[in-house]
Amino acid sequence: MVHDVSRRMALRVGLVAAAGAVVSACGANKSGSGTESNEPAAVATDAYVFGYPLVLMDATRAASGPANQFVHNDSFPTAADRLIVRMNRDTLYSQAWLDLKAEPLVLQVPKMEPGRYWLIQLLDAWTNTVHNPSSVKPQTRAGQPAAAFTYLITGPGWTGSVPAGMTRLDCPTRTVWVIVRVQVDGPGDVAAVGAIEREIELAPLSAWQENPALSRPGITLSQAGRKANPISTVAAMDGSTFFTRLCTLMAANPPAAADQPAVRRFASLGITPGGKPTTEAAVLDNAVKAAKQRIAAYRDPRARTVDGWVYSLDWGTYSTNYPLRGYISRFGLGANLAEDALYPAFTAKADDKGIPRRFRLHFRAGQLPPVNAFWSLTAYDADGFLVANPTGIFSLGDQLPLTKNADGSVDITVQNADPGVAVPRNNWLPIPATGEFSLTMRLYAPKPEALQGSWRPPSVDIL
Numbered sequence: 001m002v003h004d005v006s007r008r009m010a011l012r013v014g015l016v017a018a019a020g021a022v023v024s025a026c027g028a029n030k031s032g033s034g035t036e037s038n039e040p041a042a043v044a045t046d047a048y049v050f051g052y053p054l055v056l057m058d059a060t061r062a063a064s065g066p067a068n069q070f071v072h073n074d075s076f077p078t079a080a081d082r083l084i085v086r087m088n089r090d091t092l093y094s095q096a097w098l099d100l101k102a103e104p105l106v107l108q109v110p111k112m113e114p115g116r117y118w119l120i121q122l123l124d125a126w127t128n129t130v131h132n133p134s135s136v137k138p139q140t141r142a143g144q145p146a147a148a149f150t151y152l153i154t155g156p157g158w159t160g161s162v163p164a165g166m167t168r169l170d171c172p173t174r175t176v177w178v179i180v181r182v183q184v185d186g187p188g189d190v191a192a193v194g195a196i197e198r199e200i201e202l203a204p205l206s207a208w209q210e211n212p213a214l215s216r217p218g219i220t221l222s223q224a225g226r227k228a229n230p231i232s233t234v235a236a237m238d239g240s241t242f243f244t245r246l247c248t249l250m251a252a253n254p255p256a257a258a259d260q261p262a263v264r265r266f267a268s269l270g271i272t273p274g275g276k277p278t279t280e281a282a283v284l285d286n287a288v289k290a291a292k293q294r295i296a297a298y299r300d301p302r303a304r305t306v307d308g309w310v311y312s313l314d315w316g317t318y319s320t321n322y323p324l325r326g327y328i329s330r331f332g333l334g335a336n337l338a339e340d341a342l343y344p345a346f347t348a349k350a351d352d353k354g355i356p357r358r359f360r361l362h363f364r365a366g367q368l369p370p371v372n373a374f375w376s377l378t379a380y381d382a383d384g385f386l387v388a389n390p391t392g393i394f395s396l397g398d399q400l401p402l403t404k405n406a407d408g409s410v411d412i413t414v415q416n417a418d419p420g421v422a423v424p425r426n427n428w429l430p431i432p433a434t435g436e437f438s439l440t441m442r443l444y445a446p447k448p449e450a451l452q453g454s455w456r457p458p459s460v461d462i463l
Contacts (some may be wrong), residue, residue, distance in 0.1 A: 008357075027408050039268060044239070044287030047266040049294060050259075050322050051246040052234070053127040057177065058249050059230035060333065061097045068204065069178075070096045070218030072197040076187060077386060078394075082229055085384035086332055086440055089395045090376040091117075091181035092193045094218070098176040098188060100155025106166065106208040106441055107178065108150045112200040116443055117183040117373040119340055122153065124175040125253035127329050129316040129337050133169075136372055136445045141167045152205065163209065173253040178202075179334055181221040183374065183444075185399050231330070235292070240282025243269075243277040250274070258320050291326075298327040307459035309344040309441070313451065316340075331384060342443040342450055342458045350416065351434040356462040357416040359431075365408030370455050373444035374398035377412065379429050382436035391418065391428040397442075400426045414439065414460070 024181040036042065065071035072094045078086040087093075098105055112118060112135070116455035119134040131388060133139040138149050154167040155174045162168045184193045198217040207214075226251060237245070251274035255263050263272070270278035277284060296399035300323075303312045316337035318325035328335050335343065350358055361377075379387045387396045396402065402410050403424035413423045416433040431437040 003336065006056075009357040011289075013285075017389070019436070036265065037243060038268065040283050041290070043265060043269055043280060044243070044271075044284055045290045046262070046322075047246070047269065047271050047324045048242065048287055048291035050245075050262055050266070050294065051271075052291070052326045053123055053251070054235050054249050055237075055242060055245055056230055056329050056333065057123075057125055057127060058245070059228075059233045061175070061177070063227040063230050063233070064095060065219060065224040066256075067099045070178075070197075070200060070202055070217075071092045071224045072194070072200075072218055072220050072273065074194055074197075074220040074222060075190065076184075076394075077384045078392075079388035082383075082385050084230070086378075086380060087386065088376060088378055088442060089386075090184065090374065090397065090399055090442065091119075092184050092190070094180040094182070094197050094440060096178045096202055096218070098153060098178060100153065100158075100171065100174045100176060102204070103156040104152050104158055104160070104209070106203050106205055107153055108148050108201040109180065110148050110196060112182070112196060117181075118337070119444075120331055121179045121181070121334070121335065121336060121340070122169060122171060123177040123179070124171055125249070126256070126318075127176040128170055128172075128318060128331065130176075131168075131169045132337055133338050134340060136447070139167065144205060158221045160205075160458045161441060163205075172256065174337065175253050177334070177344070180341070186238075195214070200406045202458065237288070238281070239286075240277060240281050242273055242288060247271060247273065247275045247277070255307040255395055256335065257372055262322070263322070264418060282421055295326045295330050301325075304453065306344070306456050308348075309346050309457040309460075311342060311344040313338040313445045314343075315343070337341055339387070340445065342441075342446040344441040347436060348443075348456075348460070349435065350432045350437045354434060356416045356433045358413065358419075360461050360463050361412040361414065361458045362461070363410040363412075363458050366412065367455070367458070369441065369443045369457075370449050371443045371445055375444065376442045377429060377438050379414065380438045380440065381429045381432055382438075384438070387430055387432055387437065389416075392432060393428065393430050394423075396426055396429055403427055 036046065073092045076089050081087060092356065109120065117135050119132065121129055122131040124130050140149055150166045152162050152168045152174060154168060156171050156172060165411055182193050182196055184190060201216050203216050222453055254273055270276055271403055300312055302314055303310055314324060314337040315328055376395050376396035381387050403426060404410050412427050412429060413419050414429045443450050
């Protein structure tokens with residue numbers, strides 16, 4: 001077992017259970033009511049942690065395609081993809097940013113062959129997953145045709161009638177991020193998934209009712225083009241820019257009712273929906289620096305830690321847990337609910353004083369990750385992106401058969417150098433030669449034993 005995994009590194013990809021959680025309006029008293037300091041510096045720092053997910057979501061929207069139109073990922077992600085952290089190679093993404101101010105939108109997913117996993121994730125403007133229909137749980141209402149799954153996505157206050165054959169999905173904000181994930185079984189399956197993506201329909205309700213047969217296939221990621229990295233965009237904002245943007249975005253997508261104690265506190269600095277910060281620029285700038293450090297250093301006391309792996313069952317919806325929400329936004333924007341995907345994560349240094357290390361995972365017989373869909377293991381660099389390597393190996397798992405030992409167990413070698421014939425090709429996962437790296441295990445539609453903790457990820461041993 002690796003014993004020198006630093007907590008600082010672990011926090012980059014997982015939520016480490018540790019004593020001494022950050023004490024702040026967004027920590028010990030996470031609802032933002034009653035006992036926090038009213039010093040401008042403390043209030044502004046808490047306001048940054050509170051508002052960071054909303055501002056980052058908007059920057060991600062701006063770096064994506066046009067509103068109310070799908071952008072389909074038409075190829076496997078590579079190390080050159082640096083828009084979204086911790087992308088996987090076991091599903092292809094179709095993403096759309098919805099503006100529900102004018103009217104609802106109709107989303108239709110075609111019926112797929114049995115055994116192909118799909119998931120629709122709807123996130124509100126504050127990064128909460130508000131709906132999650134999937135091939136495991138389509139969440140359709142009785143009487144909906146079996147040929148396709150049709151949903152009506154509605155914004156705040158909509159009072160119209162739902163057309164026959166549709167399932168209504170209410171969203172609390174007018175801005176909604178839709179991520180459709182469709183299982184892809186290796187490079188040879190990309191074309192088939194691309195055909196499925198082209199059958200995913202998205203249209204305003206009025207346009208759909210006028211001509212439901214009109215094809216609206218969206219555009220591909222290559223057609224949309226690559227734009228600025230949203231994390232870098234937000235990180236470059238000074239205090240005045242960030243908080244002014246936050247005020248504007250809160251007017252369009254107001255905080256939830258549960259957030260009102262915190263919002264009232266932030267109002268002392270002019271940080272209100274539609275407002276403008278009134279505190280000195282130096283105070284705001286210092287708050288930005290302090291809040292960035294707080295987000296990076298957050299420790300979740302509810303997280304599980306198993307042999308160096310860290311993971312949480314609280315991802316995907318956050319209520320007033322602002323530090324967790326800010327942390328996940330920074331290091332795993334778009335994370336699913338645990339019932340849809342579990343993400344055990346492990347971090348370590350790839351080298352010992354410049355000398356590359358070799359690691360091994362050993363799954364005992366019958367102890368591969370328990371899932372109702374499938375699982376994968378992916379390596380990332382220190383910034384959360386795929387590890388560049390000449391072999392093009394970025395992940396492994398169910399898509400390619402792992403070679404088992406004679407007793408039915410499975411060994412996975414994790415190292416930078418090609419191990420050659422000593423290790424079956426499908427059992428080797430490359431990592432950087434030096435510096436930090438991380439492993440993320442994804443369990444799609446995890447079984448109860450994974451959620452309840454009776455199944456444990458294997459230790460990562462240094463060879």
